[in-house]
Amino acid sequence: MRVAVIGGGIAGVSAAYELTRSGTEFVLYEASGRLGGIVETVRRDGFVVECGPDSWVTEKPWARELAVELGLEEEVIPSSDFQRRTYIVRGGELVAMPDGMRMMIPTEWEPLLHSPLFSSQALLSYQREPERAEELKASAPESDESVASFVRRHFGDEVTDTVGAPLLAGVFGGDVDQLSVRAVMPAFVKMEREHGSLITALEKNSRGAASASVFTSLKTGLQTLIERMVAVLPTSSIRLREKVQKVEKSGGKWHVFGASREEFDAVFVATPADVTRALLSPIDSAFDELLAMDASSAVVVALAFAPEIAKSLQISRGFGFLVPQNRAAGRASAPSLLACTFVDQKFSHRAPEGGVLLRAFFGGESAPLLANSSDSEVIGLAQQQLSALLGPLPAPSFTLVRRWPRSLPQYAVGHLERMEQLEARVRALPGLQLIGNAYYGVGLPDLIRQGRETARRVMAPSP
Template sequence: MRRIAIVGGGLAGVAAAYFLAEAVKAGAAVEVELFEAGRRLGGIVETVREGGFVVECGPDGWVTEKPWARELAVELGLEDEMIFSLDEGRKTYVWLNGRLEPIPDGMRMMVPVDVAAVEASSLFSEAAVTAYRDEVGRAEELRTGAPDVDESVAAFVERHFGGEVLERIAAPLLSGVFGGDVKTLSARAVMPIFVAMEQEFGSLIVALQSKADKAQKPIFTSLKAGVGELLERMVAEIPLHWVRMNETVKRLEQDEVGWRVGTAVGNTRFDVVLLATPVDVAQRLMQPLDRRAAELMEMEASSAVVVAFCFLAPLDLPPGFGFLVPPGQGSLLMACTFTDQKYPNRVPPGGRMVRAFFGGAAAERLMRCGNDEIAAVARLELGQILGALPEPVLTVVRRWPHSLPQYAVGHLERMTELDGRVGRLTGLHLLGNGYRGVGLPDLIRDGRRMVSKLTQDA
């Protein structure tokens, strides 16, 4: 019987445990223990349900284009529970010079399918519109000049559209997902689709036009009872005796016969360890095993603070999904979601919900405040942009320290080297959001692949 330890019970660890439980049902001879330091499984994935409100404390859905979360939801019997973003009303604003300026329709991140859309927009200056127009004509120059090494997101976007587009859309869109600074983030790791488009077409606008999907799918998918449902369904399939809550793994040791996983309770022997903690914890556990591997795992991770306000009172919001705040616009906020305008099934009749998101330095500072203080700051900051808010019937505050790992320039090369080094530590594998993607679908794909490989080898 092969003994497998999973360290960390966030989505990555729980998905691995679920796939292993399914493998056992199919006859795999494995025994599993899942160590979770906290009192709750799910890590950043958490849904609070109260008074008819479905409040997402972390992820509120996943990108529909990536199939792996959907496949899992179907497998878990959640096909009829899936809901989709209300794309007919899709509009996102940018808080700019004291106004909410809508991002033009038909944009894929900072790239328009049709330049006419940016020409009609008040978000960009004439110089930025000219940069958009010119990008199409520069296709050949951009294609042949595409660098054959990684570069920063800032450099990539600036080469195509200039600094204003970087500052006003690309930076706020990306820093909400990947944390950190666009001057440091890796273009290849963070926007591989655009990098591939550049290599094929030069111009990203031309590439989008040629690839325009006629049968457009809704951009985001979620579940009626919240993303937490995905997690709860998986947990329900994991044998109870596999789960060791409130057990922090403090050390990992390898010897001739396998692995010793050390907690305050003692050491337990395993043949395989799936390390699914946040990358900073994994990095510390790796340090005594392979210093170079630990060095490769060193990365900045920014913190996030989420504050959801639920109302049972009228609230006049602009139509759309919410807004982003570029740096230097006089607000501490990074973004805000108009939750009940983005997804159905989030509020009771007559209910409204907005969710404020703080990142970077503002999140670091707020992290140290109490819940009431954080909520007061969020209310004030939202009020400055949206006007006075009614009294909420429910307020949910969550702090997610160092939760958004930053994939810096050269990330893919570092991960290739890391894979090679970890490969030599027979039986140790890395899962989680520090390596091959931060989104829920990426983590689910990785967990499934890992378990399939492990159980084939078994």
């Protein structure tokens, strides 16, 4: 069996790693000059700067399992949850989310009721939600709905706009009016089905639950996961700077056109949805429609302040802030920050002692507006908006800008049904496997699991 893996992001590299473990011959095609895709860490002057993902969700075990397997147990670090606090920007100020919130759902009443974040009307909606359990169960639609519609049914407009939309935009860079609740918040949909009220469901589920940190990362950054996997891949199997132009199927074999045409028994397409669509539509035109997805872009701006410079900074205690975007106003005319992480407070080992590392994001409608701006213009804009919220910022020791155009696919309402149809088309083409962030989760643990399981499944002896 000879396998082509097209795309060397975390999904493709995880699949290649598993193929190596089973001794399967493969070629990993990567268009750029490095492996990892959106996973990229820059280590400089004692700072560890993540250009893409900064952590994984602790609840999902597959990234940690892989790290341990790769001998990285000593590297694993929890988020510093003793100082976990997220701020929402309201009227140009940082207002703390009440303690005990899980996404937009409270698990404690006291902090919520004393929070200046919500009006008395919104607090009333929260208080009434458990009483409306039966009505909420009954009002749940038979089919999928948008995240906005789901949150609105439970907590009303204000909660949707003030915390629901910015929280989801922070993770998916997306629009809550478009995102599918069943695809992006399946656990909450299950809670509604079982309990009606989300507040009651969380109360019951959290009884006796151990409180682990919410996020997990690695001391030297997430790129270490990639580096460790790549270290065991046969170098002769890795083709950097080899963009696959075309894929064909004939005579029971797959033909992959990179620098030359090569023949394979199976092909794992691990490229972003747009590329996968372009590669597969000529084979089956159904892919053209099924893989036509919106994808949001992100621009990451990191500002690093060495200890002697950082002394003058007074950053609030917490993990960072989210900026609600003006959803009613239609297309943004000027780029506005979507979020900022206070990196050195969220994780240890990210800055030298006393140093400060800020990571600001432009996303949603703002990222495309910056497509033609130079890096120094983007940095200037970020500094201006950050200093309006955090106070005057000294000149950073160094800065970094990374642009991730169309990097996060938007799971629109009806996504899971579309995925079923997609799977049926894939099954009709034996040897084809689709992996990556366009299908069943954008987070690293899901992609690692998917890459590895796909390789194991394909290599498993047939019964």
